Amino acid sequence: MAKNRPLTTRYPSRREFFAAAGGMSLALAARAAGQQAARPPERPNILVIISDQLAQRAVGAYGDRWASTPNIDSLAAGGVRFSRSYTNCPLCQPSRASFWTGRLPHETGVDSNGLNYPVPIIPLSMPTLGAVFSAAGYETVNFGKQHDAGALRGFRLVEPEEVELEAPEAWPVNNDSRQDPAAARKCVEFLKGPHQKPFLAVASLNNPHNICGWVGHNVGVHRDLPVPGELPPLPDNFEIDDLASRPLPIQYLCCSHRRLQQAAKWSETNYRHYLAAYYHYLEMADTLVGEILQALYSTPQGENTLVVFFADHGDSMASHRMVTKQVSFYEETSRVPFILAGPGVGGRGRLVGEPLVSLLDLLPTLCDYAGLAVPGGLQGTSLLPWVRGDNPGKAPEYVAGEWQTEWGYTVSPGRMIRTDRYKYTRYLEGDGEELYDLASDPGEKRNLAPEQSYAAALAGHRDLLQEHLQKTADPFFSLEVKADRRWRSHEPGYWNHEGLSAPEAAWEEEEKNR
Ligand code: ZN
Numbered sequence: 339m340a341k342n343r344p345l346t347t348r349y350p351s352r353r354e355f356f357a358a359a360g361g362m363s364l365a366l367a368a369r370a371a372g373q374q375a376a377r378p379p380e381r382p383n384i385l386v387i388i389s390d391q392l393a394q395r396a397v398g399a400y401g402d403r404w405a406s407t408p409n410i411d412s413l414a415a416g417g418v419r420f421s422r423s424y425t426n427c428p429l430c431q432p433s434r435a436s437f438w439t440g441r442l443p444h445e446t447g448v449d450s451n452g453l454n455y456p457v458p459i460i461p462l463s464m465p466t467l468g469a470v471f472s473a474a475g476y477e478t479v480n481f482g483k484q485h486d487a488g489a490l491r492g493f494r495l496v497e498p499e500e501v502e503l504e505a506p507e508a509w510p511v512n513n514d515s516r517q518d519p520a521a522a523r524k525c526v527e528f529l530k531g532p533h534q535k536p537f538l539a540v541a542s543l544n545n546p547h548n549i550c551g552w553v554g555h556n557v558g559v560h561r562d563l564p565v566p567g568e569l570p571p572l573p574d575n576f577e578i579d580d581l582a583s584r585p586l587p588i589q590y591l592c593c594s595h596r597r598l599q600q601a602a603k604w605s606e607t608n609y610r611h612y613l614a615a616y617y618h619y620l621e622m623a624d625t626l627v628g629e630i631l632q633a634l635y636s637t638p639q640g641e642n643t644l645v646v647f648f649a650d651h652g653d654s655m656a657s658h659r660m661v662t663k664q665v666s667f668y669e670e671t672s673r674v675p676f677i678l679a680g681p682g683v684g685g686r687g688r689l690v691g692e693p694l695v696s697l698l699d700l701l702p703t704l705c706d707y708a709g710l711a712v713p714g715g716l717q718g719t720s721l722l723p724w725v726r727g728d729n730p731g732k733a734p735e736y737v738a739g740e741w742q743t744e745w746g747y748t749v750s751p752g753r754m755i756r757t758d759r760y761k762y763t764r765y766l767e768g769d770g771e772e773l774y775d776l777a778s779d780p781g782e783k784r785n786l787a788p789e790q791s792y793a794a795a796l797a798g799h800r801d802l803l804q805e806h807l808q809k810t811a812d813p814f815f816s817l818e819v820k821a822d823r824r825w826r827s828h829e830p831g832y833w834n835h836e837g838l839s840a841p842e843a844a845w846e847e848e849e850k851n852r
Contacts, residue, residue, distance in 0.1 A: 381536040382644055382681060382707065382708060383538070383642055384471075384538045384644045385539050385541070386540045386645075386647075387647045389546070389623050389675075390430065390543065390546070391546055391549065391653045392620065392623070393654075393669075394423065394649075395652075395670065396546075396617070396620055396653070396655060397410055398410070399414035399419055399675075404613070404617055405617055406617065407620065407624040408624065413631065414687060417677060417679025417683045417685075417688075418677070418685055418725055419688075420677075420724070422673075422693065422694050422695060423675070423695040424672050424695065425671075425672055425674050426443065426737075427741065428651040428666070429450070430451060430485050430650055431487055432449050433650040433651050434484075434485055435448035436448075438468070439464055439701070440698050440716040441464070442740060442810060442812070443740045445811075446464070446487070452487075453746060454746030458487070459487055460489045468480070468538070470492070471492065472493075473492075474708070476535060477536070477537040477539075478492055479494045479540070480494070480539075481525040482496075482518065482520075482544070483498060493540065496521075499520040500516040500520065501520050508566070508618075509615050510555055514544035514551065515548045518544055518622065522541060523629075525541040526630060526633040541630050545622050545623035546616055546619035546620040549619055552616075553597045553601055553612070553661050556601075558602075558604075559604060560608055565614045569610035570610055570613040572610060573655060573781070575657045577658075577659065580785055586767050586826060587665045587748075587767050588666055588765075590826040592835035593826055593835065594750065594821065597664070598661055598664065598832055599835055601661045602834075603833060609659070612661060641681065643681075644682070644683070646676075648674055648677070649674040649675055650674070650697075651674060652673060652674055653671065654671055657669075657782075666741075667739050667754035667763050669780065674697070676695055676697075682707070682725070684725070684726045684727025688727070692733060695721060698716065698718030698737075699718040701716065701718060702720040703718075703719075703720045706720035706722045707722055717810060735758075736756060736806070738753065738806055739753070741753075743820075746820075748820060748822070749818065749821070750765060750819060751765070751767075752765040755806060760775055760795060762799035766814070766817060771796070773796050775792075
């Protein structure tokens with residue numbers, strides 16, 4: 339269970355981090371941390387560990403007091419963690435297709451999870467991370483979650499398997515949790531085995547994604563949930579006071595998101611149950627991260643391996659009364675951890691706050707690190723200068739995110755532009771816009787788009803979006819909206835949503851027919 343750490347604004351020292359590290363021994367963690375002084379070897383190994391649905395702010399190393407993430411924290415304490423790092427789409431498949439190719443969802447064409455909104459398979463002509471490294475003589479292998487629309491091309495795919503797990507009543511498990519231990523075990527076997535070539539291995543964990551299933555288990559108000567320990571508090575951006583000023587797809591998010599329909603009648607205590615469950619599933623992922631790192635650092639190749647940890651997208655974590663992820667680009671769903679440790683990484687426990695980072699940067703960064711040519715035509719930037727701690731070049735002016743649809747029942751195209759100080763969003767449905775001053779309003783509690791005194795900032799961001807659309811040949815303004823207006827007619831507020839909206843009813847039908 340997540341422990342309530344003492345309130346501190348100070349970043350813990352390495353010693354404190356290692357003392358808190360449960361899964362990794364002090365000696366191993368110190369060994370991992372000690373490697374940053376070495377130069378990157380000629381042919382370094384790379385181990386990528388992915389968590390699914392992990393908000394940056396839920397990680398201890400990023401300051402969360404409720405998280406129990408000693409192993410991820412230890413990794414961060416031995417390397418660098420980027421602060422302003424964003425997904426390019428807060429949804430599994432589009433995000434994954436993007437970071438494996440270094441291309442935005444409108445470029446890959448993979449802009450949904452499929453089902454009623456089929457997406458193409460990544461074409462052979464589009465370079466992928468696995469194909470680039472495989473062609474360069476690397477052994478490339480992916481353990482666990484895929485959901486990639488073919489973007490894992492070039493990797494040997496080790497299919498996910500399920501293991502039986504006992505679960506406390508408050509935190510039931512589904513296939514998300516049941517697959518992770520098998521993926522971790524197979525990755526551990528691989529890491530311990532002999533290697534003829536340098537490797538690029540991916541350990542792709544589902545958790546804390548099991549939180550989606552948890553919401554489905556707890557539809558409507560529920561009492562007496564046997565959650566052990568103290569409940570986490572609600573975030574200070576739990577309420578939305580200016581819902582009427584938000585874009586229509588946000589005002590009526592409940593109508594297009596079955597998880598939010600399931601949570602519509604929750605009490606405040608239920609939202610706190612949700613947070614406790616979220617931290618629980620996160621701790622399950624963290625424990626497996628520890629087992630994988632333990633295995634890596636118990637072998638000689640551990641010293642020659644860059645470890646990269648990130649998440650495909652985040653989770654709403656009860657911010658704005660939202661659960662899981664859908665439509666919005668708020669910090670909780672869009673901002674993800676991004677941590678690197680290993681040879682050539684400069685600094686221990688260093689927080690890199692300056693550059694705006696997106697997951698499009700993964701591919702150029704790893705190519706650069708391994709001395710491979712970066713494929714042309716990519717929007718991302720190599721983060722290697724910041725990773726090394728060198729004098730970095732010019733940081734990108736902005737990073738971008740996209741939303742289209744989850745399964746195709748409601749299609750509400752949106753774009754997000756995050757600049758140094760602001761976040762700007764634009765939705766086609768109802769021409770909705772948002773502008774947040776993240777320097778003064780990190781919880782995104784006040785939409786500045788309607789405010790006259792921010793007209794100049796708003797105009798600047800509109801121009802930037804136009805430039806971005808042009809530069810990336812993004813047809814955003816000609817995309818179609820598909821939203822059933824009957825479901826966007828109840829009193830504002832997610833708690834006023836009654837019954838099953840069209841997408842929810844269709845889902846139930848699909849589930850029955852499957
Ligand atoms: Zn609704």
